[in-house]
Amino acid sequence: MSQKDQLPIPASALKDPRSLEVLRVWIANGQQHVALAFGMWEDPAAWGLLLADLARHIAEAHAQQDDQISAEDFLEEIRAGFEAEMDTPSDEVSGTVQ
Secondary structure: OOOHHHHOOOOHHHHOOOOOOEEEEEEEEEEEEEEEHHHHHOOOHHHHHHHHHHHHHHHHHHHHHHHOOOOHHHHHHHHHHHHHHHHHOOOOOOOOOO
């Protein structure tokens, strides 16, 4: 992967010496691959907050690019997909903590 394929680091993260990267997700060879910084939160619900915030960011970004669906409607579609995948996973989670 070249530098041009990487997403930019947000300016506020560059300015904050205490910032840290929490999650990276790639699609490679037709599968999802994840790297995450685990262990910074004792409460598992904090990960739920992170996922909810990510969903809202995705919905808002999509709405800014496509005026055919509102951020709220897009978010509901994300929620439906999330719940369906949680109820009936399409694949197995694998990997190790390093």
